[in-house]
Structures are given as C-alpha cells and as structure tokens.
Amino acid sequence: MTKYIVVAAVEILVYAFFIFFLSVESAWILVATLVLIAGLVLARRFMPNRTQIVVDAFKSSRAFVLGLGAVLLLLFPIVASVVLRQGTYWMLVLIQTMIYLMVALGLNFQLGSTGMMNLATAAFYGVGAYAAGMLSLRLGLPAILTLPAAGVIAAAFGLILSVPIYKTKGHYLALVTLAFGYMIVLALDNTAFTGGAQGLMNIPEIRIFGYSFIRPLAGMHFYANYFYLATILLAATVAVFYRLQNSWVGLSLTTIRDDEIAAKCSGVNTAVWKLGAFATGNFFMGVAGALYAHMIGFISPPNFQFIESLVIVSIVILGGMDNLLGITLGAVILVLLPEKMRVITEYRVLIYGVLIVAMLIFRPRGLLPFKPREYHRSLLNRLRGGSK
Amino acid sequence: MSGKKTLFYSTDLEIHFGGLYALQKINIDILENEILGLIGPNGSGKTTFFNVITGIYKPTAGDITYKGESLLGKEPYQISRMGISRTYQSSRLCLELSLLDNVLIGMHNRQKQGYFSAIFSRRKMIAEVADFQDRVVELLDVFNPDLKERMFRPVGELPQIDRRRVEVCRAMAAEPTIILLDEPSAGMTPDETRELMEDIRKVRASMSDVSIMIIEHDMSVISSVSERVIAINFGEEIARGTYEEVAGTPAVREAYLGKEVVHE
Known part of the structure; x- marks a missing residue:
C-alpha cells in the first residue's frame, strides 16, 4: 500500500512542478530546475538506501505508475485551460x-x-x-x-x-x-x-x-x-x-x-x-x-x-x-x-x-x-x- | 564406422581472392554422428572453409552437398535452417544483450510466433518465450549450470571463458545436424579447455546424431575428441586419417615444424 502512496506522491509532485515550470515567465526557472535535478541526482548517489524505496515503489507497481501517469496527462488540457495563462x-x-x-x-x-x-x-x-x-x-x-x-x-x-x-x-x-x-x-x-x-x-x-x-x-x-x-x-x-x-x-x-x-x-x-x-x-x-x-x-x-x-x-x-x-x-x-x-x-x-x-x-x-x-x-x- | 552414412561432402571446392588461392580442390566429407578434426597452420584456409560452408563466402568452383542437396547459392540463413550451426574464431556474441538472449537467438529457426503476434497477440508470444526460456535452462543445466545464475546479465560482463561457453551454447541451441566449432578453446588454459570439451561432450550425449567439425590448434583436444583428422595447408589437403596417422605424416610435420634439414 505504501508503494502506491509513494508513487502517487512523486508523480503528483513532478506534475505540479511541471505546471509551475510552464507558468513561470522568468528564464530563472530553468536554473532552478537544473539545481533541483542536480539535487535529486546527488541524493540518489549519497543516500542510495533511502532513495531506493522510491525506485522500488516505481518498479513494483508498473500498472499503477502508467495508469496515474495517463490520468495526469489526460488532465493536462483542463489544467492548462484553467491554470495557465497561455x-x-x-x-x-x-x-x-x-x-x-x-x-x-x-x-x-x-x-x-x-x-x-x-x-x-x-x-x-x-x-x-x-x-x-x-x-x-x-x-x-x-x-x-x-x-x-x-x-x-x-x-x-x-x-x-x-x-x-x-x-x-x-x-x-x-x-x-x-x-x-x-x-x-x-x-x-x-x-x-x-x-x-x-x-x-x-x-x-x-x-x-x-x-x-x-x-x-x-x-x-x-x-x-x-x-x-x-x-x-x-x-x-x-x-x-x-x-x-x-x-x-x-x-x-x-x-x-x-x-x-x-x-x-x-x-x-x-x-x-x-x-x-x-x-x-x-x-x-x-x-x-x-x-x-x-x-x-x-x-x-x-x-x-x-x-x-x-x-x-x-x-x-x-x-x-x-x-x-x-x-x-x-x-x-x-x-x-x-x-x-x-x-x-x-x-x-x-x-x-x-x-x-x-x-x-x-x-x-x-x-x-x-x-x-x-x-x-x-x-x-x-x-x-x-x-x- | 562403416555403417555410417555420409552427411556432407565438398567436391573440388575452390575459392580464390584475386590471385590468392585460399582453398584448392578441397574434398572433405563428414559422416553422421562423427567428430572430424580440421588442423593446419595459421592461414591455411580452415576458417575460410567454414565461411564457405555457412554461405558467408561464395566458392569460385566446386560444390558442397549436404543431405543430398547443394548448398551453392544459398544464403547463410537458409543454410542455418538446414541444420548447420557454428561458432567463430573471435567471439561474435552481442555483448549488450543478456546471456539468455544470446542463447535464444540460436533457437531462431524454431520460433513460430513472429511480427504480428508480437503486436497483436502478446500472450502467445510470451508463452513461446517462456517455453524457449525453459529450454535454455535445460540446456544450461546439462552444459554448465553456473551460467544460469547470470542469465539476465549482459554477456559483456562475463569473463572470456564463459563467453566461449555461451557461444557454444548458442550453436547447440539450434539443435543442428552439424556443428562447426572454430577454435573453441582459443585463449583458454589447458584446464579450461578440458572443461569446455567435457561440457560439449555432455550436451552432445543428450542430443541425437550431431556431427561436429572442429578446428583446433590444441593437439591434445584434437587427439582426444576427433575420430578422424584432416590436415590442410595453403588451402590444400595434405593428410587425412586418425590423429596418429596424420600427425605422423611428413607433410604435416613440415607444415607445423618446418622442413628437416639434413646435415651432411
């Protein structure tokens, strides 16, 4: 059960960040994104045990990962129309x-x-x-x-x-x-x-x-x-x-x-x-x-x-x-x-x-x-x- | 011995690259269920002979007959489908693919599911993959059970000796009538060579009627496994018979050791 919560949390966070990324006009968002990705890569390298929980959760619930991903993708036109200016x-x-x-x-x-x-x-x-x-x-x-x-x-x-x-x-x-x-x-x-x-x-x-x-x-x-x-x-x-x-x-x-x-x-x-x-x-x-x-x-x-x-x-x-x-x-x-x-x-x-x-x-x-x-x-x- | 039928023979086989004659008037036959050793110094044309049999090179003259049918003009894949499989002098494994995949491709000719079932009836495809995977496990059980642990690892991670084993397994997986082994023990220690030969013998015993043509430089391998030996040099046959007979022929000794100088 925890693995579904982990997967859902990660996917929704990434999705929210993606929408946020699109909504910000300033080019600094690119720098912020790079820093964030670098942070994730470092976390994976230096805390292999803790991050492994996330990796395992994704690997062991492939159908759920894809299903939720599809739902989020299908929601995009609605979210984009409501939230994004462009x-x-x-x-x-x-x-x-x-x-x-x-x-x-x-x-x-x-x-x-x-x-x-x-x-x-x-x-x-x-x-x-x-x-x-x-x-x-x-x-x-x-x-x-x-x-x-x-x-x-x-x-x-x-x-x-x-x-x-x-x-x-x-x-x-x-x-x-x-x-x-x-x-x-x-x-x-x-x-x-x-x-x-x-x-x-x-x-x-x-x-x-x-x-x-x-x-x-x-x-x-x-x-x-x-x-x-x-x-x-x-x-x-x-x-x-x-x-x-x-x-x-x-x-x-x-x-x-x-x-x-x-x-x-x-x-x-x-x-x-x-x-x-x-x-x-x-x-x-x-x-x-x-x-x-x-x-x-x-x-x-x-x-x-x-x-x-x-x-x-x-x-x-x-x-x-x-x-x-x-x-x-x-x-x-x-x-x-x-x-x-x-x-x-x-x-x-x-x-x-x-x-x-x-x-x-x-x-x-x-x-x-x-x-x-x-x-x-x-x-x-x-x-x-x-x-x- | 006399009861065995001839499975394969070449008649006056010749191939030349420009002015260089790589094979001349080669008449080699192999009987059912026989192990034939092919020896000769480097560059004598042994591997070229294998390449002609498997259709990679087209001979300039002569003919090859296998099960009463000529192999001339046939593509390598057609020859493979007729039951001839081989290994290579320098490894031809797919290093990025798993051990399992490298052996599975050897079973290509027995695959029933193809392009359309891959897309439209995945269940059938997966069932066949499962079935073949079991057969690979069976083969490895006989051949070398240690390899089973690493079935999903890329072959590139395996040590040289295991790669050789996988290559032999791939050739065996085709359940061929003739296997052509091109220097299977190259780069191995004598112990490793003995082990590999033992493995090959075990698999052979579990299969019915396989003829083996083996190219080897290690004479202890040739003398212990082959029932008959043919020696070639500069693309021509120089001797044939049992290992002892061939090894005793002056032409063979000369080819390997050089001409005897008679001091006065």
Whole structure:
C-alpha cells in the first residue's frame, strides 16, 4: 500500500512542478530546475538506501505508475485551460512534443533497435503529411482513413530505398538517406501536383463520425481534441514498439545491430527484417505527419527539411538508443524546453550540436541506456521459482 | 564406422581472392554422428572453409552437398535452417544483450510466433518465450549450470571463458545436424579447455546424431575428441586419417615444424 502512496506522491509532485515550470515567465526557472535535478541526482548517489524505496515503489507497481501517469496527462488540457495563462499555447507545444516523439520512436526502431541510421525522418514525416493532405483535399477521404494511409504511403516510400538498406550500412546508409531526404523536399518544392513551394493549404480538420475537431471541447480550445487524439496515437505507438522490442522481433533486430553475421548464421533473414524495421519506423513517422497536417491545416516543403531530421536524431541519441523511456525524456528536453526558453530558441541548432557532442563524450549511450531485455516479468519470476 | 552414412561432402571446392588461392580442390566429407578434426597452420584456409560452408563466402568452383542437396547459392540463413550451426574464431556474441538472449537467438529457426503476434497477440508470444526460456535452462543445466545464475546479465560482463561457453551454447541451441566449432578453446588454459570439451561432450550425449567439425590448434583436444583428422595447408589437403596417422605424416610435420634439414 505504501508503494502506491509513494508513487502517487512523486508523480503528483513532478506534475505540479511541471505546471509551475510552464507558468513561470522568468528564464530563472530553468536554473532552478537544473539545481533541483542536480539535487535529486546527488541524493540518489549519497543516500542510495533511502532513495531506493522510491525506485522500488516505481518498479513494483508498473500498472499503477502508467495508469496515474495517463490520468495526469489526460488532465493536462483542463489544467492548462484553467491554470495557465497561455494554456492553449502549451497544449500545442505538448502536441508537438508528442508528434516529435512518435517520429523519434519510429527512428529508434531503425537506429536504436536495428542499427540503421536514417537521416530522412523529416522527409518520411513529410510524405505522411502530404499524403494525408492530398488524400483529404483531392479525394475527400475522411481522417480515419488518411491517418493509416499516410503511414502506409510513408512506409512504401521507404521501400524505394530497399536496395541500399540491405546492401549498405553504417555511414553509407546514412548518406543514402540524407540524399533521399533532400530529394523529397526538392521534389515537393518543384512539383505542381503537390502545390509546389506554396505547399498545401486548407487541409480539412479531422472529423471522426461527424465530430469535427475544430469544435471547442467542453469550453476548451479545439486543440484539446487534437491533444487527446495525439495521446491515443502516441500510446498506441509506444505499445506497438514496446511489444515488438520485447519479443522475437526485438531480439532478431538487436542481434542484427550488434553482429549481422552472427544473426545470419543463426537463421535470421536479415534483409527482410531490416526492410521490416525500416517500414515499421516510417509508418509511424507518416501517421505523425498526417496528424500534424490535419491539425495545422497548412504544410509546405520547408517544414520537412534536414534540420528537423537532425532534431529527431538528437532526441534518440540524447535519450538513449533502444530505451523508450529515455527517448520520451529526450523529446521533452529537446522539443518542449526550447519553447520555454524563447531566448534559447534562436540558438536551438547550436545547443543541439553542443548537447550531442557533450552526450557522445560523457554519456555516449544516452541519458537512459539500453538494458538487457526481460520480455515479461512473469518470465523472471518463473525462472526464480524454477531454479530454487 | 562403416555403417555410417555420409552427411556432407565438398567436391573440388575452390575459392580464390584475386590471385590468392585460399582453398584448392578441397574434398572433405563428414559422416553422421562423427567428430572430424580440421588442423593446419595459421592461414591455411580452415576458417575460410567454414565461411564457405555457412554461405558467408561464395566458392569460385566446386560444390558442397549436404543431405543430398547443394548448398551453392544459398544464403547463410537458409543454410542455418538446414541444420548447420557454428561458432567463430573471435567471439561474435552481442555483448549488450543478456546471456539468455544470446542463447535464444540460436533457437531462431524454431520460433513460430513472429511480427504480428508480437503486436497483436502478446500472450502467445510470451508463452513461446517462456517455453524457449525453459529450454535454455535445460540446456544450461546439462552444459554448465553456473551460467544460469547470470542469465539476465549482459554477456559483456562475463569473463572470456564463459563467453566461449555461451557461444557454444548458442550453436547447440539450434539443435543442428552439424556443428562447426572454430577454435573453441582459443585463449583458454589447458584446464579450461578440458572443461569446455567435457561440457560439449555432455550436451552432445543428450542430443541425437550431431556431427561436429572442429578446428583446433590444441593437439591434445584434437587427439582426444576427433575420430578422424584432416590436415590442410595453403588451402590444400595434405593428410587425412586418425590423429596418429596424420600427425605422423611428413607433410604435416613440415607444415607445423618446418622442413628437416639434413646435415651432411
């Protein structure tokens, strides 16, 4: 029982601090936050026994941790509308963070789990956005179809790269995807069919069973609709990747990442698995792009340039390859934080550069590094029970 | 011995890299349930032979027949599925993955659940993982129970000897028909080598009909385990027979020790 109280107390405190953090206008809040985090790190180091209680509480009640976290997240639009002066703005920032996180999770499946660098994530995200835009503008398809269709089209575009994917690796694959990313943006820029440099305008909002997403939701700004949809899509993305990682699929992919020859000689059809991992990652990037297109209603080629891909790569490297929680942390730090610090926003790219270099020197495996898979806790218990 | 059937044979197998002939006219066969030792000095082509069998290198000429079927043009994963598994001269384990995962990947060919059940029917997937995990425990029970304690530890934390053991376990976990062991005792003390060989023998006894082809530099290992020995040098076979016969052949002694100088 105590563990639930501990978890609830910690989560609510963190949530309250987060809201407080968003509400304070002064840039000093960043310094205060850093001091607080440093304090927590020091406490963990010098009082390992006392802090262990908290860690154990979190580890032993995973369902409760996730459930309460979900409830707090779902309350955000309400809290933001009531408490925050710029509630609508922060809602948009959080949606943007979730969209970036979806793309980063897609990249993580390719880079973190399988070891394939993809520097064209923004392009695949763009393919999804344009696919959704065109399907709804030109063909009048409803959002319930354009979202998955955008994912499938983004995945299919990735398969154009299938030959380099299974024939080259490492830096060479990175270069191929880099070139591909530029080609996509150039093509979008110069094709009348996709609206050229002007992009696509007036992309219809999402409607699900006649419910329009631009209607205010219970007095809140219409972004609340998109906030909830983004939360659902993100939850689905996390669930899919969690399940894939903790299964034979994840095992085959990490073996390919660590030693491709060993994987082949153990019977893994590496070409098929690599294509599958690439397509799966791109699918979620495409869905994220579609969500963005419907929400903003206007997309143009500059939205999908290389610099955006760089942000996505930074999220994965900063957070920790093949660690879903780490990548979530990375997305919050790299997408949400710069929005808070308008001063910093101008130096965004510089800060990303410094951050990546610093991470590679001091913590090359990311904030939360990859951990050996346990598949499912029941299996661990089974082994402990069986070996006695 | 005479009752055994030939499981695998290569006919006039050749591979050259540019002008360098790594293997020439190699005719090596292995019988069912046999342990064949492959010896030869460094660079004589032993590991290349393993790489050709497992499909990593494509031979320039000749053929390989296994269970009556040619292995030419087959991908490494297809050859693995036909029942040939191997270990490597320098370890090819995934150091960040747990010991359990490293052995589980050896069972890849028997996995029934795949991509879609991973996403949509997690219960089935977890049931199969549980089943396979039990099999790994069984295998470790026979092979080396000490390893069980560290099943969820990353292999990178294990000492060299245990890594070798895990690699052999991974090859055994595939329940293959032929296992190719490439210098399993490299970097081990004589005691550790003896222990490893004992472990391999135990697992082999618990499985049915496994042929082993073993590359070794440690002649005490070769002489104690192999029923037949083939020696190669500069990519060509120079002797075959029992260990004593091969060791007594002048060409073999010359390859290892150099030519005898006759003083006048």
